[in-house]
Structure formats: structure tokens, C-alpha cells
Amino acid sequence: MLKQLSPRLDPDRYRYVQIEPSNAAQLLGAAIATFREDEGVSAIVPAAIADQADVDGPDMARITLGVYSDLEGVGLTAAVSTALAEAGIACNMVAAMHHDHAFVPAAQNEEALLVLRNLASQQR
Numbered sequence: 001m002l003k004q005l006s007p008r009l010d011p012d013r014y015r016y017v018q019i020e021p022s023n024a025a026q027l028l029g030a031a032i033a034t035f036r037e038d039e040g041v042s043a044i045v046p047a048a049i050a051d052q053a054d055v056d057g058p059d060m061a062r063i064t065l066g067v068y069s070d071l072e073g074v075g076l077t078a079a080v081s082t083a084l085a086e087a088g089i090a091c092n093m094v095a096a097m098h099h100d101h102a103f104v105p106a107a108q109n110e111e112a113l114l115v116l117r118n119l120a121s122q123q124r
Contacts, residue, residue: 004066005065005067005080005116005117005120005123006065006066006120007063007064007066007102007116007120008063009063009109009113010063010064012046012047013047013048013061013106014044014045014059015044015045015046015047015055015059015060016042016043016044016057016060016103017042017044017045017050017053017057018039018040018042018055019034019041019042019043020040023053026049026053027049027050027053028041030045031043031044032045032046033096044060044103047060058105058106059106060105060106061104061105061108061109061112062102062103063101063102063103063104063109064099064100064101065080065099065100065101065116066099067099068099069098076100077093077095077100079119080093080100080102080119081093083118083119084104084112084116089108090104091103091104092104
């Protein structure tokens with residue numbers, strides 16, 4: 001799978017936020033992902049929407065791994081997160097039905113993209 005990694009940088013910025021009753025309608029409608037935890041519902045929303053709702057948090061960039069990922073596949077998340085960690089880049093992985101997505105600090109988006117492109121080229 002690493003050979004076909006094909007990382008793509010999303011031009012939008014995203015923010016992990018906590019959903020509260022006061023912002024639920026605005027944020028849940030814009031969320032690209034949600035997760036229910038014991039402490040409440042977390043969501044990933046466009047940073048511009050989070051700004052409108054006056055919700056702070058670090059801006060993240062999304063890098064979509066173009067390879068079709070298997071939810072039962074082994075090693076893709078580990079390889080990607082390890083490569084980014086070795087470069088000193090924080091990474092939050094989100095797996096979806098067709099692709100995995102790496103959320104990295106927005107200020108390091110280009111560096112992270114280069115790391116992932118290099119990871120793929122090393123496999124060829």
C-alpha cells in the first residue's frame with residue numbers, strides 16, 4: 001500500500017472541537033468527522049466554521065492518503081505516523097471507508113506532505 005500512498009493536501013484548514021449544546025447545530029452540520037467519548041462529542045470541523053462559532057483550537061491540515069485503504073489492513077497507519085514522528089510532526093490519523101487521513105499541524109503541512117511523498121518513493 002505504501003507504494004501507492006499518493007498523499008494529497010486539502011487546501012482547507014480543520015479544527016478538533018468539543019461539541020456543546022450552544023454550538024451543536026452550527027458545528028455538527030459542518031463536521032467532517034465526529035466521535036462520541038465518555039466526556040462528550042468531539043468533531044473535526046473547518047477552521048472557518050469553528051471561528052464563526054468562537055471555538056478555539058489548533059488549526060490542522062488534512063492529508064488524504066490516495067491509496068485505497070483496507071480497514072483490516074496492517075501497517076499503513078504505523079508507517080505513516082512513524083515517518084511523521086521521526087520528522088517531529090504530530091499526526092492524528094482518521095480511517096474512513098476508502099482512505100486514511102492524516103491531520104497534521106497546519107504550519108507543518110508542506111513538510112508533512114514531503115515526508116509522505118518520500119515514504120512512498122522509498123517503496124518503489
